[in-house]
Amino acid sequence: MQLSLRTANGGTICLEVNNLDTLDSVRATVTDMGYRVCNWHIKSWDSPQIFVLVGPDQKKTCLEYNPSDTVSDLKTKTGLLPDQYILFFAGMVLEKSSPISHYNISRGSTLNLVTYFGGYMTIFVVTNSGKTISMLVHGQFSARLVKKMIKDQIGYLDGQRLVNVYAGQELLDQESLSVLEEGATLHLVDDARTTSRIEMKIHVKIFLPRKTIELDVVNFDTINHVKHMIPEKEHIPIGLQVLYLPQKRLENTFTLAHYYIFNETTLYLAQIPAEYHRIPEALNKEGDLPKTRLSARSSSRMNAIHRITR
Known part of the structure; x- marks a missing residue:
């Protein structure tokens, strides 16, 4: 589960913990991250939170938000210069003037933060129904991560494989997208597409x-x-x-x-x-x-x- 810690300067730290962790083990983890723990003040937060994955290494951080926030409001809360990056959710770029409710972002949703400094590209994914979706991805993203992004966008995946049609082979979960180029097309394929006569x-x-x-x-x-x-x-x-x-x-x-x-x-x-x-x-x-x-x-x-x- 996720544990959110508020720092003295108003920032937020997200930790992956389980119910067997103690306060001492959490304190040690926070100390290893470079923070000095002076005292604990534990309380529940009423404000809803979303998670933001930053960069190719997918470092996770938390943001509090209001349902009426716009994308521009979220950018302000990251503490980064808003003109140096974009936010996207389920492979869709978030327009800064749009309310986050327009993208069905809710408590616990995970967004990606992408800087403008190279390595990113737009690819297309053709679903089993023939629908084509566009996604902004990084060359170091794994096929597993891209599948999760597709699921967030279309709502299902059901064991379908991700296929690079230019190479005629499946992209395995651990493989990166470094073999792809700008504008590449991937296909979602289920067993029926390869075992039934078509x-x-x-x-x-x-x-x-x-x-x-x-x-x-x-x-x-x-x-x-x-x-x-x-x-x-x-x-x-x-x-x-x-x-x-x-x-x-x-x-x-x-x-x-x-x-x-x-x-x-x-x-x-x-x-x-x-x-x-x-x-x-x-x-x-x-x-x-x-x-x-x-x-x-x-x-x-x-x-x-x-x-x-x-």
């Missing part, structure tokens, strides 16, 4: 020639099956195709569901030069192009494909 359309963007084709697929189709469908729309031999997402090359034996590829997803196709395909091994042991006589254009294209798919 018919869908996907797009394949081809580099040469520059065009995009549409395919009717099932989520249990393998990448190899998708490659066999492409020559029906565009005359590219199956053996010359390299399919990938922005952050991952797709292997033939895995299904679309394995890579969390859903309806309207865009895949990318690079074509291996025909003269290169005749070589049994695409890359030598060092990962370089083999010593063979390719045209300058083909060699350049093959090096570009290799960089993308390494």
Whole structure:
């Protein structure tokens, strides 16, 4: 549970305690935090409180508030310069002129305080219902924290997984968001999305020639099956195709569901030069192009494909 301590200068300290803690153990904890405890005066507070997590390290502090307070009033109570940070709740930026009641902030709610000094970005999360929400996050936030923020915003989560669609894989709870960039899109996925048969359309963007084709697929189709469908729309031999997402090359034996590829997803196709395909091994042991006589254009294209798919 949370214990709030009022300091002599009017500040507030929040501690995590349990019912077995004694006053002496609490005193020792406060002393370790750099405060000198002269005396105790214990009383219950009638004023409602909310919690504020500050910075990437999520240091917790408490604020007393009135239900009629605006966001600007809350900023004043933090004791920090209000123009150097923003407050957000459940991934939503709080406008300073808005009353906090507008955001359903109540006793015990947890807000995040974000400075303007780098590391923060806006990402988008697509829920199972198809709704897209925007969130302001830090690159050091964990997937577990982001899930909690999503739950605060939409009211439920029910064991859904958070998926990075650009890499075709789940973000594990302990992983940070450092692999993401500004504007990245994550998806909330439940078991039904990966275990039930779903018919869908996907797009394949081809580099040469520059065009995009549409395919009717099932989520249990393998990448190899998708490659066999492409020559029906565009005359590219199956053996010359390299399919990938922005952050991952797709292997033939895995299904679309394995890579969390859903309806309207865009895949990318690079074509291996025909003269290169005749070589049994695409890359030598060092990962370089083999010593063979390719045209300058083909060699350049093959090096570009290799960089993308390494």
